Amino acid sequence: xxxxxxxxxxxxxxxxxxxxxxxxxxxxxxxxxxxxxxxxxxxxxxxxxxxxxxxxxxxxxxxxxxxxxxxxxxxxxxxxxxxxxxxxxxxxxxxxxxxxxxxxxxxxxxxxxxxxxxxxxxxxxxxxxxxxxxxxxxxxxxxxxxxxxxxxxxxxxxxxxxxxxxxxxxxxxxxxxxxxxxxxxxxxxxxxxxxxxxxxxxxxxxxxxxxxxxxxxxxxxxxxxxxxxxxxxxxxxxxxxxxxxxxxxxxxxxxxxxxxxxxxxxxxxxxxxxxxxxxxxxxxxxxxxxxxxxxxxxxxxxxxxxxxxxxxxxxxxxxxxxxxxx
Numbered sequence: 603x604x605x606x607x608x609x610x611x612x613x614x615x616x617x618x619x620x621x622x623x624x625x626x627x628x629x630x631x632x633x634x635x636x637x638x639x640x641x642x643x644x645x646x647x648x649x650x651x652x653x654x655x656x657x658x659x660x661x662x663x664x665x666x667x668x669x670x671x672x673x674x675x676x677x678x679x680x681x682x683x684x685x686x687x688x689x690x691x692x693x694x695x696x697x698x699x700x701x702x703x704x705x706x707x708x709x710x711x712x713x714x715x716x717x718x719x720x721x722x723x724x725x726x727x728x729x730x731x732x733x734x735x736x737x738x739x740x741x742x743x744x745x746x747x748x749x750x751x752x753x754x755x756x757x758x759x760x761x762x763x764x765x766x767x768x769x770x771x772x773x774x775x776x777x778x779x780x781x782x783x784x785x786x787x788x789x790x791x792x793x794x795x796x797x798x799x800x801x802x803x804x805x806x807x808x809x810x811x812x813x814x815x816x817x818x819x820x821x822x823x824x825x826x827x828x829x830x831x832x833x834x835x836x837x838x839x840x841x842x843x844x845x846x847x848x849x850x851x852x853x854x855x856x857x858x859x860x861x862x863x864x865x866x867x868x869x870x871x872x873x874x875x876x877x878x879x880x881x882x883x884x885x886x887x888x889x890x891x892x893x894x895x896x897x898x899x900x901x902x903x904x905x906x907x908x909x910x911x912x913x914x915x916x917x918x919x920x921x922x923x924x925x926x927x928x
């Protein structure tokens with residue numbers, strides 16, 4: 603079912619086949635609320651898992667890294683050169699193990715999630731920042747929020763002039779940390795934020811159609827001593843249903859779950875408790891079926907006992923390079 607089919611089914615069941623714009627907007631909002639509710643259920647995040655791993659290369663003596671805006675969370679981070687998966691490490695443990703990351707370089711075995719961050723790179727020192735675009739039609743207002751020398755919070759704005767870089771800090775030349783960078787309207791081109799001058803170090807990038815960047819930040823531990831390609835299995839940032847032809851990110855057999863959720867919310871909005879309860883029960887039933895279909899392998903047979911563990915031999919060249927089980 604497409605987004606249009608789902609909203610039409612909801613309106614039909616509540617007896618409003620010619621829904622006005624306000625009603626239609628509300629129902630569409632309820633459908634996207636249901637989408638987030640389903641994917642947010644325990645074990646259902648896999649519906650937003652990436653397909654092919656995203657790759658990035660480490661930089662010698664650089665500890666902090668970011669992943670682009672389409673990634674909401676790292677699920678697995680692997681090093682195929684050394685044939686191992688990096689283990690998550692808490693920020694508290696990282697600071698305890700390595701108060702000065704630059705003093706301890708080697709081959710990373712762990713990664714430290716930071717979470718969503720507003721810029722890809724922080725200023726190297728107290729700096730003035732500049733913004734420009736690849737499109738001459740980008741003349742909206744750009745905003746920056748951050749910390750200046752001394753630890754003071756500052757916010758500044760400037761009217762963009764398309765491809766010509768303009769300073770976002772004419773009176774502020776000492777940004778030491780940036781918290782947010784955003785636009786007053788969606789970008790027509792690719793908008794970039796630079797340190798010190800036009801063409802300086804790129805700090806953040808806003809892609810076409812977006813109003814702000816969003817990155818997933820993390821550290822590698824120990825700090826990489828050289829260049830290695832890493833492979834990231836991740837959870838994608840969940841895209842809302844917007845276009846009429848958009849569909850939920852699961853098999854069409856269970857698209858009706860969003861109809862049930864939308865009916866639950868719409869009947870609740872209309873204060874019809876009986877119909878809202880019926881729709882909620884319908885939603886829960888469909889959700890349980892979707893969970894089973896999503897989390898159960900097609901050839902899985904449930905049996906008593908513990909599942910055997912399978913792994914690859916790491917005993918060295920004097921032993922067979924084979925798989926083992928127990």
